[in-house]
Amino acid sequence: MTELLLTELLLTAMLENNIDLVLSNPVKCIELFGHIVIAWMWLKQGVVANRKLVRKPHQEDEKFYLGKLQAMKYIFRFELPKIKHWTKLAKQSRQYNL
Numbered sequence: 001m002t003e004l005l006l007t008e009l010l011l012t013a014m015l016e017n018n019i020d021l022v023l024s025n026p027v028k029c030i031e032l033f034g035h036i037v038i039a040w041m042w043l044k045q046g047v048v049a050n051r052k053l054v055r056k057p058h059q060e061d062e063k064f065y066l067g068k069l070q071a072m073k074y075i076f077r078f079e080l081p082k083i084k085h086w087t088k089l090a091k092q093s094r095q096y097n098l
Contacts, residue, residue: 006029006032006087006090006091008089009090009091010029015034026091027037028086028089029086029090031082031086032083032086032087032090034081035080035082035083036080036083038075038079039075039076039079039080042071042075042076043072043076045068045071045072046068046069046072049065049066049068049069050065050069050073051067053066053069055067
């Protein structure tokens with residue numbers, strides 16, 4: 001069987017009225033999608049901060065933008081990798097609900 005993306009898996013389960021599969025791991029799915037959204041927001045902030053830093057801002061503004069970049073790096077290094085495990089868990093739940 002070809003491995004489906006998690007969203008495809010859940011959407012297919014909804015169309016098939018497979019409520020057990022859809023609700024088998026809702027907390028991790030919400031956390032997974034939340035982390036993706038938050039990472040996207042930090043990426044957008046990082047792009048803006050980087051653009052501002054290129055223009056050599058005032059020292060206080062520079063610290064602010066460097067802080068934004070540091071926070072973005074933290075999210076991408078420590079928080080975003082968690083979604084790989086959560087995706088695996090959600091996909092495995094399909095095996096148990098067939």
